[in-house]
Amino acid sequence: MNIPQSSFPRIIIIGGGFGGIALAKKLSGKDVQVLLLDKHNYHTFQPLLYQVSTGGLEPDSIAYPIRKVLQGYPNFYFRLAEVTQIDTEKRRLETNIGGIAYDYLVVATGSQTNFFGNQNIESYGMAMKTVPQSLNLRSLILENFEQALLTDDLHERDALMNFVIVGGGPTGVELAGALAEIKKGILPKDYPDLDTRRAQINLVQGSDRILPAMSEVASRKAERFLEKLGVNVWKDVRVSDYDGKQVTTNTDTSFEACTLVWAAGVKAVSIKGLDAEELLSRGSRLKVNHFHQVEGFEEIFAIGDVAQMETEEFPEGHPMMAQPAMQQGESLGENLARLVEEKPMKPFKYKDKGSMATVGRNKAVVDLKKFKFQGVFAWYVWMFVHLYFLIGFRNRVVVFINWVYNYIKFDREARLIIRPFKKEYQVSKKT
Amino acid sequence: MNIPQSSFPRIIIIGGGFGGIALAKKLSGKDVQVLLLDKHNYHTFQPLLYQVSTGGLEPDSIAYPIRKVLQGYPNFYFRLAEVTQIDTEKRRLETNIGGIAYDYLVVATGSQTNFFGNQNIESYGMAMKTVPQSLNLRSLILENFEQALLTDDLHERDALMNFVIVGGGPTGVELAGALAEIKKGILPKDYPDLDTRRAQINLVQGSDRILPAMSEVASRKAERFLEKLGVNVWKDVRVSDYDGKQVTTNTDTSFEACTLVWAAGVKAVSIKGLDAEELLSRGSRLKVNHFHQVEGFEEIFAIGDVAQMETEEFPEGHPMMAQPAMQQGESLGENLARLVEEKPMKPFKYKDKGSMATVGRNKAVVDLKKFKFQGVFAWYVWMFVHLYFLIGFRNRVVVFINWVYNYIKFDREARLIIRPFKKEYQVSKKT
Structure with a gap:
């Protein structure tokens, strides 16, 4: 991997979420060598993936x-790599670009879509946890409308x-909401020869209310x-199967839909060698103490979605956000x-800054600790917060x-099938 | 294809370049039915593809x-389709989504990269004529640098x-120029553990000067x-072969490079049924008269890169731009x-508005008919003209x-490997 030896202890961070x-930012200027590994060469701002899809x-x-x-x-290294195994005894990682030893290891691999073992839904449904997945969904939506024009079969x-x-969480x-706005504002103009009023947007939630958190x-x-x-x-409805067209549920309700987006669950991304049953909680999260140390290890830590720290307030770990x-x-x-300075560590204390979700233009809901509000102002707050946490000045401006443009023009212009998702539209591999 | 019958004559345009x-814009409001076909659902502003790649x-x-x-x-239809054949006798098109008859047909299929039959260069070299191709090149460049970190073999x-x-035309x-700026401004900061000064950017031109037009x-x-x-x-040098690493030329000069971009030629995209030898010029362009009628047909027209209208000024057809x-x-x-109004057509007269190319910040060259200039002012003109011709207000602003950001910060932040190009980096198909 060509990481030089150093007199500083080597901290390997798996995951650039x-x-x-x-974590990496906090370690800058400290007497440590840091190696950050990720299978993408970029950080993804996941809360806005749905806007890429739409x-x-x-x-x-x-x-x-x-x-x-x-x-x-200084002393920071990045490698585009996928970790294949951890040897906790030898304190070594194996990756697709070679092995390397660590002094401290931080698992920050995040979470992935959880289909709960339903292979049909995994095959035919769409996930939306990464940029490529979001672009696939964007292509599929547009391809389905192009295809709808071609059939005489109303069904x-x-x-x-x-x-x-x-899944009725924030993503769902x-x-x-975004699809409903597209249906109203864009589809009738883009597809005048299609009765787009018939398009149905169904949000299916297993429990008795959406945004249960x-x-x-x-x-x-x-x-x-x-x-x-x-x-x-649809509340209290659970999707049980999907064949690419027919959606069955645990109730009498069923749907015919060529696009099913699965946003009903995530599970932690575990790594071979650190996936023993006793280390994991339900949901495959690594159990950590209040210093984020993985149970049984002093030099292995876990943070974020992959870590489960049980606290009084969050007996099942912090929200995966x-x-x-x-x-x-x-x-x-x-x-x-x-x-590294041989000082004692401080236990982690979570400061709940509230949560929020947006539904559409001028429509959002915000829960702060002492103050809950909804509507236009909530929508502004939602936008401000998301811009604030987005990394990079250029990204924020763009x-x-x-x-602003989408708001004024009721438009979303990136409705582009750059890489077709469906086989029938992959007209030429080279283009 | 579900295009309704109409009392107006049906004009089919192949290609949304x-x-x-x-053409489509000019036909709006006329007593015609227009069907525009393209294999992408978007128009590509090709002159800026190199900025996507970089x-x-x-x-x-x-x-x-x-x-x-x-x-x-009104009366305009778009279909995402690839035309497979033209039956000029029956005045019918066949496409991957079905057949359809035309009253008037306009071939505007543009051009594609011409490898002049060299299969090795086609396999291992990169083209840059479409958005996906440009993104592939972007990925490849970044993947190669990531891989350079991993090897101890200096060669x-x-x-x-x-x-x-x-190819020393504007694209090349x-x-x-863009790669040279990246080498200077970005690579040393992104890859401090790599001697990026060794990176060589070679521009190889077959004739005795670059920008020969x-x-x-x-x-x-x-x-x-x-x-x-x-x-x-490199002038007066022609690349003759490439095996993915070794570039051989017609001279003693050879290169070792894992990235070869082929911008040395284009050829018209012809369609079966309208590709008889007598219809085509060298370069496979359709010979048209001064009304853009394809030789021998009254109802078939060709425009753009695919059309060759011989004029006094341009005996080999207008520039493919x-x-x-x-x-x-x-x-x-x-x-x-x-x-349609049964009035006589007017012959086409080309107004040469000049040509230009940019090399880098503050560096461009502009040829107007009576006035040629280079440097900072030319660069501003280049930017203004490109913004002006870009379609869409949002696109222009973004x-x-x-x-502005790249100029001030000497940066290019979209250095993202969204879809890996090389097999070894395609870690997981689903992400």
């Missing part, structure tokens, strides 16, 4: 080169225009916003610096410009 | 949804950092600009409207913002 990046944003605006983050940090045409979004809610008033209000936009919200990951990265950064 | 779009622009900023162009034009490492750009010159002063000045930036310009294509589209639009 919110946690890994926050043509509102360009993929490059919500991705940021990891090398750029680390620019000017088939409806199925091509219908959407089923499984935001995607459903938020307050009841947020759930209620978000549901009303969605209904105003024409989204069909950007905020806890960032705070954990910062806390661990300080602790690792203290560890996203802001796109939002 | 500069020519096809200009991480300076996002792909979505130089692409524009064709459906958006046609919004609000191998140099090859991974070397570039050979074949602009790409070479421009004035001698432009050629000379562009060459000096390139040399200032550290590009090796955006300007002639747009003017031809406009002229043909007027003529088709006149044809490109402008990116240019």
Whole structure:
């Protein structure tokens, strides 16, 4: 891997998500050597992936080169690599570009879509956790509308225009809202020869309210916003199977839809060698103590979605979201610096800064600790917060410009099938 | 294809490039039915593809949804389709989504990279005529640098950092300049553990000057600009073979480079059924008369790169560039409207608005008819003209913002490997 030996202890961070990046930043200037590994050469701002899928944003605006983050940090190295195994005894990693030893290891691999073992849904449904996945979904949506024009079978045409979004968390809610706005504002103009009013957007939630991690008033209000936009919200319904067209549920309700987006669960990304049953919680998260040390190891840490720290407030670990990951990265950064200086570590304390979700233009819900609000102001707050946490000045400006433009023009111009997803549209591999 | 019958004559336009779009716009409001076919659902602003490849622009900023162009034009239809054959006797097209009859047919299929039959160069070299191709090149460049870090073989490492750009036209010159700026401004900061000064950018031109279609002063000045930036310009050298690493030429000169970009020739995209030898010129362009009628047909027209209209000024047809294509589209639009109204058509007259190429920041060359200039002012003109011809207000703003940012910060932040190009980096198909 060509990482030089150094007199400083070597910290290897696996994953350049919110946690890994926050940690790396905290370690700059400390007496450590840092190696950051990621299978992408960029950090992904996952909360805005749904806007890439719906043509509102360009993929490059919500991705940021990891090398750029680390620019000017001495003793920092980045390698584009996938970790295949951890040898905790020898304190060594194996990756697709070779092996390397660590002094401290931080697992920040995040989470991936959890299909709960349903292979049909995994095969035919779409996930939206990475930039390429979001672009695939963007292509599929547009390809289905192009195809809807070609059939005389009304059943088939409806199925091509219908959407089923499984999971009523922020991702599902935001995607459903965006699709509803596209249905209303763009489809009739783009497809005048198609009765796009027939397109149905179904949001299917297994429990009795959407946004279950938020307050009841947020759930209620978000549901009303969605209904105003024409989204069909199904509660207490669980999708059980999907064959690419027919969606079956645990109730009498079923759908015909050629696009099913699965946003109903995530699971931690575990690595061979650190996946023994006793290390993991339900959901495959690594159990960590209050210093983020993985149970049984002094030199292995985990942060973010992949880590489960049981606290009084969160007996099943912190929410798998950007905020806890960032705070954990910062806390661990300080602790690792203290560890190297042979000072005692400080236990992590999570500061809940609230949560939010947007449904559409002028429609968002925000829960702060003491104050909950919904509507236009919440929407501004949502936008401000997302711009603030987006990495990179250029990204912020470009996203802001796109939002202003989309708001004024009721438009989303990135409705481009750059890489076709369906085989029948992959007309030529070279182009 | 579900295009309704209409009492108006049906004009089918194959291709949504500069020519096809200009033509479609001219036909709006006329008593015709228009069907535009393209294998992409977007128009590509090809002159800026090299900036996508070099991480300076996002792909979505130089692409524009064709459906958006046609919004609000009554009797206009778009279909995402690839034409497989033309039956000129039955006046019918066959496509991958079915057949359809035309009253008038306009071939505006443009051009593709011409490897002149050299299969090795086609296999191992990179083309840059479409958005996906440009993104592939972007990925390859970045992947090669990531890989250069991993090898101890100095030979191998140099090859991974070397570039050979074949063809000294505007594309080759602009790409070479952009790569030289990246080498200088970004690589040392992104890859501090790599001696990126060793990276070589070679621009190889078969004739005795680069930019041969421009004035001698432009050629000379562009060459000096390139040399200032550290590009090796090779004249009177022709690349003859490439095995993915070793570049051989017709001279003693040879290169070791893992990235070869072929910008040394284009050929018209012909369609089965309209590719008889007597219809085509050298370079496979369709010979057309001064009304753009394909020889021997009254109802078939060709415009843009695919059309060759022999004139006194251009005995081998107009240059295969955006300007002639747009003017031809406009002229043909007027003529088709006149044809439908049974008025006589007017012969096409090309107005040469000049040509230009940029080499890097503050460095461009512009040839106007009576006035040739180079340097900073030429660079501003180049930017203004490109922004002006870019389709879409949002695209213009986003490109402008990116240019300002890149200029101030000496940066190009879209250096993202979204879809890996090399097999070894395609770690997981699903992500």
